[in-house]
Amino acid sequence: MGAFVCPRCGNKDPRFLGVRNGKTYCRKCISFRGEEAEDKKLAPKNVRLALRYPLSKDQKELSDKVIANFHDGIDTLVHAVCGSGKTEISYGIIAECMAKGMHVGFALPRRDVVIELYYRMKEAFPDNRIVCVFGGHHRRLEGDLILLTTHQLYRYPHYFDLLVMDEIDAFPFKGNELLIAMYRRSLRGHCVMMSATPSSTVLKDFHGKGKMTLELHTRFHKKPIPVPKVVKKFGPLKYAYLIQKLKQYRQEKKPCFVFVPTVEKSEALFRAISPFVKGGNYVSSQRENRPGIIEAFKKGKYRYLITTAVLERGVTVKGIQVIIFGADQAIYDSAALIQISGRVGRKIGAEKGDVIFLCDKETKAMQKAIREIEYSNTFL
Numbered sequence: 001m002g003a004f005v006c007p008r009c010g011n012k013d014p015r016f017l018g019v020r021n022g023k024t025y026c027r028k029c030i031s032f033r034g035e036e037a038e039d040k041k042l043a044p045k046n047v048r049l050a051l052r053y054p055l056s057k058d059q060k061e062l063s064d065k066v067i068a069n070f071h072d073g074i075d076t077l078v079h080a081v082c083g084s085g086k087t088e089i090s091y092g093i094i095a096e097c098m099a100k101g102m103h104v105g106f107a108l109p110r111r112d113v114v115i116e117l118y119y120r121m122k123e124a125f126p127d128n129r130i131v132c133v134f135g136g137h138h139r140r141l142e143g144d145l146i147l148l149t150t151h152q153l154y155r156y157p158h159y160f161d162l163l164v165m166d167e168i169d170a171f172p173f174k175g176n177e178l179l180i181a182m183y184r185r186s187l188r189g190h191c192v193m194m195s196a197t198p199s200s201t202v203l204k205d206f207h208g209k210g211k212m213t214l215e216l217h218t219r220f221h222k223k224p225i226p227v228p229k230v231v232k233k234f235g236p237l238k239y240a241y242l243i244q245k246l247k248q249y250r251q252e253k254k255p256c257f258v259f260v261p262t263v264e265k266s267e268a269l270f271r272a273i274s275p276f277v278k279g280g281n282y283v284s285s286q287r288e289n290r291p292g293i294i295e296a297f298k299k300g301k302y303r304y305l306i307t308t309a310v311l312e313r314g315v316t317v318k319g320i321q322v323i324i325f326g327a328d329q330a331i332y333d334s335a336a337l338i339q340i341s342g343r344v345g346r347k348i349g350a351e352k353g354d355v356i357f358l359c360d361k362e363t364k365a366m367q368k369a370i371r372e373i374e375y376s377n378t379f380l
C-alpha cells in the first residue's frame with residue numbers, strides 16, 4: 001500500500017488511504033467526486049469580441065504578449081496592480097482559443113466573483129456559449145467558455161487547452177494542496193495566471209523554464225493608486241474617529257467601506273456606531289441576503305457598509321472610500337491590505353480617495369503594502 005499514489009490528487013500519505021474490496025482508494029479527495037465533463041472535440045467557432053472600451057496601450061501590449069507566449073508553449077503570470085484591468089488582458093487569448101475550438105476555462109476561487117465575471121463575459125462575447133459552474137450549479141459542464149470556481153476544476157480532468165486563473169492568491173485556493181492538485185490535473189495545455197498580489201512561491205515558480213511573468217504597474221486610467229494613511233487611535237477614540245469620518249463622507253456624498261477582521265465584529269461595530277451615524281449596513285459571509293445589500297449599496301441606498309474580507313476583492317464602487325478598522329490585526333497581511341486599498345480610485349472621474357489604516361500600532365504588513373503601492377506609482 002505504501003507505493004500507492006492517488007491518480008486524482010497525488011496523495012500518498014497512508015493515513016488518508018483506505019482499502020475497500022481489496023482495492024486501495026484515496027480518502028483525501030473524496031469530496032471532489034461527481035460528474036465530469038466529456039472530452040468532446042469542439043468545432044471552430046465564430047467569435048465576436050464586443051468591448052465597451054478599447055484596451056489601453058498597456059493592456060494591448062500585455063494581451064499580445066500573453067498570446068505570443070501561448071503560441072510558444074509558455075505559461076504566463078500576469079502580475080498587475082488592482083484596477084489595471086487584468087480580465088481584459090485575457091480576452092485576446094480567450095477569443096483566439098475559442099475560435100479554434102479549444103477547451104477554454106476561466107477559474108476563480110470565489111463563487112460571487114465567478115457570477116460577476118459571467119455577466120462581463122456574456123457582454124464581451126455575445127455570440128458564444130458561456131457556462132458557469134460552481135457548487136450547486138453544475139448541470140451544464142460544457143460550452144465555448146467555462147467559468148468556474150477552483151473547487152469545480154475536478155470535473156475537468158486533462159481538459160483545458162487554455163486555463164485562465166484569476167485571484168490565485170485568494171482563499172480558498174491559496175496554499176490549498178488539493179485545489180492546486182485539481183488545477184494541475186485539469187490543465188493539458190497552457191495557463192494564464194493573474195494576480196495583483198502573487199505569493200513569493202508563485203513568483204518564484206513563474207521564473208522557471210517554460211514560464212514567464214508579465215508586470216503591469218499602472219491602472220488603466222493612468223492615475224496614481226491612492227496611498228494608504230496610517231491613523232493610530234486607542235479605545236473609544238477609534239470609534240469617535242470612525243464616526244466623525246463617516247459623517248464627513250456622508251456630507252461629501254462619498255460612499256465608504258469599513259473593513260473589520262471578523263464576522264462578529266461586523267455586526268458589533270454596526271450596533272455600536274449606527275445610533276450616531278445613520279444610513280449604514282453590514283455584510284459578512286454569514287449575512288443573509290448579502291448580494292441584495294451590496295446591490296442596494298451600489299445604488300446609493302446606504303452611505304456606508306461595514307464588511308469582512310468578503311468585499312476585499314472583485315467589487316468596484318465609484319467614489320468609494322475605505323477605512324480598515326483594526327488594520328493591525330494579524331489577518332491583514334500586506335497582500336490583503338493591498339487588495340483592500342485597491343478598491344479605491346478605480347473609476348474614471350473618481351481616481352482619488354481615502355484609504356485609512358485605523359489601528360493601535362503600525363505593522364510591518366502596513367509598511368510593506370504602502371511601499372509596494374508607492375513603488376507602483378513611480379511607473380507613471
Ligand SMILES: [Zn+2]
Binds near residue numbers: 006007011026028
Ligand atoms: Zn486523492
